[in-house]
Amino acid sequence: MSTLADHYFSSCIDYLETLGLNSQAVLSAINFNEYSNKQAQQLAPRISLNCYNALLNYAQQTLNEPLFGFKLGQQIRTADFGILGYLIESSNNLASAITALLNYDSLVADIGRAEFEQQGELAIIRWLPNTNCSPQVILRNMTAWVSVIRQLLNPQLSPSTIYFTQASTSNEKTVLTHWFNCPVKTNAQYNQVVFPSSYLALPFKTDNTQINLVLKQVSEQQLSRFKSQQxxxxxxxxxxxxxxxxxxxxxxxxxxxxxxxxxxxxxxxxxxxxxxxxxxxxxxxxxxxxxxxxxxxxxxxxxxxxxxxxxxxxxxxxxxxxxxxxxxxxxxxxxx
Structure with missing residues (x-):
């Protein structure tokens, strides 16, 4: 079963509360009952992709916001990624942060796979989601990547192009283009962010090599335990x-x-x-x-x-x- 970490799921609930939705009412509306019988787990509770889809789809419909996943992704904090967020935050540059993402993304959400490649002066980070991921899940994931990097590097930093496999209306595309500040392509083959390779060397403001090494060790331990339970x-x-x-x-x-x-x-x-x-x-x-x-x-x-x-x-x-x-x-x- 594809799952995500409890803290990543809970951050959605927290955001909905800032919009005036009661968390208990929201969980009741999606028939959420996944906290029962989880206390004995060695790892923190994991939430199913089905419940995550249900939560984001419920929010989209209740708020009448077709770009809810995008709005949610804009609100991301490194803490919402758990230990991976702190590992990325303590990286020395974007290249090492992407390496951390590729290696430990499943600790946050085992609902897809990240890939990275360079094509000359351009770099590409691609996400291959689980076939059951809703469009809102994809919107949040892709937006969150860009949002976190802007927080750690430069709020004005923009990709070269953003690609989404899903369709969008002209109004939705205008909103996305304005925030990403680059061309947005829909109905694409992959969900991916394309950016200049020169970004890879940009230093992070929070670079801390010693903490980064400790966090990598902890991440390896958690990843090993997580894989053994798969x-x-x-x-x-x-x-x-x-x-x-x-x-x-x-x-x-x-x-x-x-x-x-x-x-x-x-x-x-x-x-x-x-x-x-x-x-x-x-x-x-x-x-x-x-x-x-x-x-x-x-x-x-x-x-x-x-x-x-x-x-x-x-x-x-x-x-x-x-x-x-x-x-x-x-x-x-x-x-x-």
Whole structure:
């Protein structure tokens, strides 16, 4: 189950209270009951992605604010990230802060994966969210990244471009463009922030090398404990997400990557009431929506690990009750 840290969830409740919403009423409205039976956990309580989605969607509807996740992300504090926030805060520059994010982001929220790459004079930090993440969750995550970096470097600092996979109205896009102070692209292949590579060397005001080293040790300990509690289902899903494509993504290869025999892996998955084929199909279904309309269907079929185009077409029809070509005709024109 994809989860997030209690303090990251609670910061949403705190913000809603500043807007006049009673926290108990909000939790009751989303049928929240996840604090029960959590006290015995070794780690701090973790909240399910389902509850997080419900909270943000409830706030969006109650406040009639289509950009609620964006508004929430603007209010982020480094403390809301828990130990990762303090680790980032004590980094010596943006490059080391991004390294901390890549390594320990799951301590805050195990609901997606961050990636980083450089392309000449530009740097890119990309977020691959869990397929069940709502648009409001994505808005908060991307906005929070920029907000925290501005707090630690310069309030006027702006990315080169921001990309969102979701659509937006012209009014919403105007609001986003004004705050990010850069072009905002919607209906994109990835959620990502593009910025000049020169930013990577910018020094942080709160640089503290000794504290940073201690926090890294604590983060490693917490990450080790967190991973030991993860379901095998989650570990396999993370392996899939980390792959550039799903070619040769077999049971045998996956079991080997986890230092298991295929039989042992299947036995553990059976206890979790899911099969390897189900997990692979979930990842294929997640990826196809990110790719379709952006590259030829034949390329997508190969990248998703299908033996031929007809197998891909049959799977797509099973998922969406239409063929890939029929689905393409339903897509809105790119408003980005």
């Amino acid at each position: 379901l095998l289902t989650e570990k396999i899903s993370q392996l899939f997400i980390a792959k550039n494509d799903l070619i040769d993504c077999s049971l045998i290869r996956t079991a080997g990557a986890l230092n298991m025999t295929p039989r042992t892996l299947q036995r553990h998955l059976k206890r979790e009431q899911i099969s390897f084929a189900d997990l692979l199909e979930q990842e294929r279904k997640r990826r196809v929506i990110l790719c379709i309309g952006k590259e030829p269907l034949s390329n997508i079929a190969i990248k998703l690990g299908f033996n031929d185009q007809s197998s891909f077409n049959r799977a797509f029809k099973r998922w969406y009750n239409c063929t890939p070509l029929q689905y393409l005709k339903t897509l809105p024109k790119n408003i980005g």
